[in-house]
Amino acid sequence: MKFFMKKNVLIIAFALILNACGAGKVLVSAENSPILTSIDLVNIVDDKVQVGINPGAFTTSTVIFRISKTVPGTYSSDNYGQYIDDFEALDYKGNLLNSKKLDDNTWSISGAAQLDKVQYWVNDTYDTENDVEDAVFSPAGTNIAEGSNFMLNLHGFVGYFDGFKEAPYTIQIKKPANLIATTTLAGGVGVKNDPLLDVFTAKRYLEVIDNPIMYAKPNTETFEINGITVTLSLYSPNDVYKASDLKERMVAMMGAQKKFLGDVDSTKEYNILLYMSDVNIPDAHGYGALEHHTSTVVVLPEAMDVGRLEQAMVDVVSHEFFHIVTPLSVHSKEIQYFDFNDPKMSEHLWMYEGTTEYFANLFQIQQGLISEEDFYERMLGKITNSKFYDDSMSFTIMSKNILEQPYEPNYANVYEKGALINMCLDIILREKSNGEKGMLWLMKELSKKYGTDIPFEDEALFSEIVSMTYPEVDVFFKEHVIGTTPIDYNTFFAKVGLATKDVEEPTGYFFDGQVPYMDVDVQNDSVVFIRENIELNSFFNDLELKGGDIFRTINEQEINLETLRPIIGESFGWTPETVVSMTVERDGEMVSVTGPVGQPVKKVKKIVALEGVAEETVTLRNAWLKN
Numbered sequence: 001m002k003f004f005m006k007k008n009v010l011i012i013a014f015a016l017i018l019n020a021c022g023a024g025k026v027l028v029s030a031e032n033s034p035i036l037t038s039i040d041l042v043n044i045v046d047d048k049v050q051v052g053i054n055p056g057a058f059t060t061s062t063v064i065f066r067i068s069k070t071v072p073g074t075y076s077s078d079n080y081g082q083y084i085d086d087f088e089a090l091d092y093k094g095n096l097l098n099s100k101k102l103d104d105n106t107w108s109i110s111g112a113a114q115l116d117k118v119q120y121w122v123n124d125t126y127d128t129e130n131d132v133e134d135a136v137f138s139p140a141g142t143n144i145a146e147g148s149n150f151m152l153n154l155h156g157f158v159g160y161f162d163g164f165k166e167a168p169y170t171i172q173i174k175k176p177a178n179l180i181a182t183t184t185l186a187g188g189v190g191v192k193n194d195p196l197l198d199v200f201t202a203k204r205y206l207e208v209i210d211n212p213i214m215y216a217k218p219n220t221e222t223f224e225i226n227g228i229t230v231t232l233s234l235y236s237p238n239d240v241y242k243a244s245d246l247k248e249r250m251v252a253m254m255g256a257q258k259k260f261l262g263d264v265d266s267t268k269e270y271n272i273l274l275y276m277s278d279v280n281i282p283d284a285h286g287y288g289a290l291e292h293h294t295s296t297v298v299v300l301p302e303a304m305d306v307g308r309l310e311q312a313m314v315d316v317v318s319h320e321f322f323h324i325v326t327p328l329s330v331h332s333k334e335i336q337y338f339d340f341n342d343p344k345m346s347e348h349l350w351m352y353e354g355t356t357e358y359f360a361n362l363f364q365i366q367q368g369l370i371s372e373e374d375f376y377e378r379m380l381g382k383i384t385n386s387k388f389y390d391d392s393m394s395f396t397i398m399s400k401n402i403l404e405q406p407y408e409p410n411y412a413n414v415y416e417k418g419a420l421i422n423m424c425l426d427i428i429l430r431e432k433s434n435g436e437k438g439m440l441w442l443m444k445e446l447s448k449k450y451g452t453d454i455p456f457e458d459e460a461l462f463s464e465i466v467s468m469t470y471p472e473v474d475v476f477f478k479e480h481v482i483g484t485t486p487i488d489y490n491t492f493f494a495k496v497g498l499a500t501k502d503v504e505e506p507t508g509y510f511f512d513g514q515v516p517y518m519d520v521d522v523q524n525d526s527v528v529f530i531r532e533n534i535e536l537n538s539f540f541n542d543l544e545l546k547g548g549d550i551f552r553t554i555n556e557q558e559i560n561l562e563t564l565r566p567i568i569g570e571s572f573g574w575t576p577e578t579v580v581s582m583t584v585e586r587d588g589e590m591v592s593v594t595g596p597v598g599q600p601v602k603k604v605k606k607i608v609a610l611e612g613v614a615e616e617t618v619t620l621r622n623a624w625l626k627n
């Protein structure tokens with residue numbers, strides 16, 4: 001999965017603040033008969049959908065029915081069973097059988113030999129995200145919006161009987177006439193001459209949940225990328241966006257990804273299900289995406305402007321698509337035999353998420369979608385962000401225990417330090433192989449050896465990789481991935497003739513781009529204060545203003561959120577000689593300052609190419625970034 005960059009979410013939040021103010025059953029044994037599932041999207045009651053699950057005949061006296069506690073790719077315990085109401089087990093005559101709820105996700109049914117089917121009502125997650133702690137990450141969540149949208153992440157709707165996860169499923173969906181399904185699940189639309197009944201099939205439970213379905217008004221685009229048929233289906237609640245708005249950028253991006261991957265085996269079909277949420281109502285706000293073998297569910301706010309939406313789609317979808325390599329192809333037994341209710345975690349998140357995220361950046365520079373400077377800025381951003389997490393936590397121990405404290409809050413570091421681990425490994429491999437081999441080569445070799453159906457042993461992967469590569473890789477794993485020593489990135493940058501340096505860059509007086517230097521205290525008369533724990537620009541520094549200072553007057557105008565706005569407007573016309581006077585409240589005292597506003601600059605760290613380095617160093621850098 002991929003969390004959408006928090007920084008951008010913050011920007012959106014700030015922008016909003018500043019602008020807003022059964023009958024006839026044939027008795028087949030449960031092992032080989034398909035589990036017939038029915039989902040009714042027409043008769044919605046209290047924002048809930050009714051689901052029926054009809055297995056073959058059981059021979060045991062009790063049977064356990066489960067809804068997933070967790071699903072692959074989310075690395076969190078979400079207990080989807082908590083969204084299930086009014087669970088009932090019925091016998092062949094339609095009478096209730098005894099059933100007992102064992103925990104959030106588990107029901108025990110007595111008299112199983114008489115069990116015809118179970119049925120229950122399903123609540124959705126999107127409109128309750130605000131009300132619950134640790135809400136389900138939206139791309140793994142569910143939506144029931146009668147007549148307009150259904151996000152069927154099927155693990156939220158369809159359960160399994162213990163011991164029958166390998167049985168095939170047939171899923172019948174009764175659907176409203178105005179909505180169409182987008183999914184990579186096999187099956188068809190409007191079968192049995194009933195245009196309002198879709199019937200899908202899956203070979204086993206894992207396949208059911210690996211293929212989400214989105215029902216929405218038709219808003220799709222389909223295109224070919226070197227033998228892959230890609231469908232983008234988009235739900236935009238206020239009709240702000242059409243799938244065609246994003247098509248061109250997606251075609252270019254996925255074409256570049258395919259070129260980057262070269263001969264890696266991939267799916268013939270790939271669907272992008274994009275749910276755009278409405279920020280003005282209780283709706284999904286876990287922005288990002290979740291990977292599947294042949295599709296991805298993406299959730300982004302409809303309020304984004306088209307430029308930022310396109311870039312977010314490039315970053316998020318490319319990440320999900322690269323999951324085809326890992327963990328969807330290269331993965332351990334923990335993932336191959338995933339236990340939905342008692343999952344065992346693998347120690348290799350550095351690869352599943354780290355390699356994926358690294359490739360999602362590397363392909364953009366290699367295929368010319370971004371400049372070298374952009375790439376360096378992204379890597380530096382990851383270095384900065386990685387310091388917000390525990391930099392001396394073993395990545396393998398964190399990975400293995402990612403559902404537990406204190407590891408769980410460090411999860412998002414897999415996108416930061418996880419990617420950087422791969423950058424360093426990539427540089428080591430290039431250096432040792434005279435520029436010929438890198439992380440992509442390694443992943444291709446691993447996917448030839450393993451692949452979708454052959455998992456590796458979790459504890460054997462490192463020695464396997466070392467035997468394919470160099471002793472320096474072993475040292476790196478032991479010190480920085482298994483071990484707890486923070487990485488000195490400059491050592492690796494030096495190998496390719498790069499270094500991090502402090503430079504000054506122009507910025508605005510009150511805003512750095514779209515990010516304000518101040519914040520609003522809504523609890524306290526909505527006073528506006530200078531943000532703390534950030535690097536201030538020269539404007540604030542030269543006037544000796546500090547983070548936490550509350551604006552009281554500017555040029556004798558009393559300041560609140562309303563009166564500050566026109567001053568921000570005026571500031572765009574200020575020249576360096578313009579004089580400003582301000583009074584701020586600091587620790588209960590009034591402090592007045594006067595002075596020229598100057599030309600605002602900010603200090604930034606940058607990764608820069610060093611002059612005068614050896615030619616082979618430049619060649620190595622080019623092999624890394626342009627090969």
Ligand SMILES: [Zn+2]
Binds near residue numbers: 001291319323352
């Ligand atoms: Zn991911």
